[in-house]
Amino acid sequence: MGRGRERLVGMASARAMYHQLADTYRAKIVTEELKPGDRLPTEQELGEEFNITRGTVRDGLKVLVNEGLIVPARPRGYFVRPHELSYVRPQAEWRKQPASPEMDRWMEDQTVLGRTPSQHISVEIIPPPAKVAERLGLNEGDLVVARRRIRYIDDEPFNLNDSFYSYDLIKGSEILNPTDIPRGTNQALADLGYEQVRAIDEVEARMPLPDEVNRLQLGPGNPVLVHRVTGFTIDDKPVRCTVNVLIGSKHVMLFERSKAVGGSVS
Amino acid sequence: MGRGRERLVGMASARAMYHQLADTYRAKIVTEELKPGDRLPTEQELGEEFNITRGTVRDGLKVLVNEGLIVPARPRGYFVRPHELSYVRPQAEWRKQPASPEMDRWMEDQTVLGRTPSQHISVEIIPPPAKVAERLGLNEGDLVVARRRIRYIDDEPFNLNDSFYSYDLIKGSEILNPTDIPRGTNQALADLGYEQVRAIDEVEARMPLPDEVNRLQLGPGNPVLVHRVTGFTIDDKPVRCTVNVLIGSKHVMLFERSKAVGGSVS
Structure with a gap:
């Protein structure tokens, strides 16, 4: 001692x-x-x-x-290191053009010249992680489909994107195939009758878990942004929970909002 | 060697x-x-x-x-550690009630029983930090008012909240007093003719700077969420840049969005 x-x-x-x-x-x-x-x-x-x-x-x-x-x-x-900040704009999921000219300009600054993106997709059927079960309103014994994606830029891991769906909801669908869905998984889910019309974004900063260190090939001392999205149908049913793990030094998340005339706000 | x-x-x-x-x-x-x-x-x-x-x-x-x-x-x-997560909802600046029942429920979970908040405010007139100058569209030689706040819960530092304003815009106003403004600095700025009608939120995760370690009394290995808000008037003039530094282990940021009927989105 x-x-x-x-x-x-x-x-x-x-x-x-x-x-x-x-x-x-x-x-x-x-x-x-x-x-x-x-x-x-x-x-x-x-x-x-x-x-x-x-x-x-x-x-x-x-x-x-x-x-x-x-x-x-x-x-x-x-x-x-030359700036290689990647801007993540969750609102773009549904609105391609930013409402604000400044945001447009800031995002243009990110000139990604000659960089090659790629991705690796895998699919697992598992008992849901606690936080996912809570967001999706699942019960003991329910299973989820975990659709896991690692995104690379020039062969360097860039971020993780894991989406979870109730297995009961999507079984037999193409969402279970570990391949890219060109029209997007949100559209595939909509085609099954579960169009998402609103979402909640949760954002946290923490040190990465061992599994994340491994998948992102991180050195120690490199915090991550954890971005969790829960998507709801028009009937308030949560149908998707996505967990994005972004390398802190490489990402900025952007949101925009405006005060509407009547005092309501977007 | x-x-x-x-x-x-x-x-x-x-x-x-x-x-x-x-x-x-x-x-x-x-x-x-x-x-x-x-x-x-x-x-x-x-x-x-x-x-x-x-x-x-x-x-x-x-x-x-x-x-x-x-x-x-x-x-x-x-x-x-018992959960003492504090939810930060930037959209609440303009809309007090969440639009989503789930968000309402999640935020209720944060029962802050018997905890005593306090704050310390200081005001400095300084040349703007580079990122603030860029956000506020300032020129070489312009000065800003830095209104710095440390928020405490039960005497433990909880987060930093530094707001920057062009000195030219607010000189002579109460915003320079290092005391709380009960109706809020946004309202004080509106009373000077600079009402903010939209904002951009930027969110990053990184290790804290020495000054932040000091002000937040952080141990090593504790990443922070950096939340930068730029507020604009109806004439697209940026009039406020706020930098919130949140202890990662104690905060979650929440945003909500919905797909409007015509395909536009809030």
Whole structure:
């Protein structure tokens, strides 16, 4: 026990030192004091700046690499990652054009030049996760179809998109095929008689679960945005629960709203 | 250099071990295999489960304490933190009642019994942060009023709420007073002739900046939700940019939307 304690203290202070480097440079990047494409000081310069060994410098830089904020380009050094923010606009599911000219312009900024998207789809029939069962109003013993998608950009995992449906509702339908449905699963569900006319979006930030780390090939220290959508029919029946897991450093979610004339709001 | 390298490797593997414990138990908590109020195994049991020293067990548990997932209650042990999720519904700024009965019900679940909210407000006049200048369409040399609020629940920091306004627009007004404005700053801004009729919400997940760690008294490993709101007048003039920083483990953001009859959507 005495030895365990000593080790903990030694580790905690080395941890503090490399976190200090990571915190300082994360702040410079997020506030854009260092801009996309800028080169960071060399390992030696950073060692002198924080009075730490090169090993500890590398630990600190690794935190920022894992968070997707910097990219190593040896032997030239470390660079602030070019912005590759992807905008996620849940409202676009039903309205393709943004209502706001500013949103239009912000989204245009995301010029995805020459990047190749791809996806992998798998389908499982499982007992529902607790939160999904609650959202879909399922009972003990009910099964769900989990339609899981990993989206890649240039072969790098980008986000997870898992949709859950009551198995009773969709059995025998094409939604169970682990292939892309060109007209979209929402339309396929509508064709079965379950058109969605409203939805609730829930958004959380947390550290990824081991399974997510694995599927997204994440390094430690990289939080995710969890976006859960529950879709309802005109009869208020919840027919779909989608859980999107977005790499924090690569996504911004956008919503727009306006005050209608009568005081009601969209 | 040789020594730095050795130290890095030793540290990396201890780090891996305590992260494994944190990852495993985070997954159990998030999936609700362990429910709010449940007791975790003892330090000794966890040491045996992962074959690690008690010091390393404590490091792993500390990660979960810092993330707000478990609470230490010595000598009884560690417990899954009772849910104290706060729901943030940006649309409520203009529409008090949710449109969806489900959202109403989910929000009721958050029974905040006997908790005492408080806040601290400060006001600064500063050159705008880059992202704020961009959102508000400001020019080089323009100043903004930063109205910063820390919200507390039972004296624990809960979230940050910083609103930025062009200094030219609001100088001489009560918005510069570092005190609460009972009718709300949006109404105060409307009274100056700048009523907001639409807004864009941007939501990101990232690790907190040093200043945020400090203001929110966060431990390491606790990601934040960053919610940025830009409010526009009827003439499309951006008049307010608010940056809310929400502790990830304590907040869920909620949005609702519905498909209108003609195919347009709110």
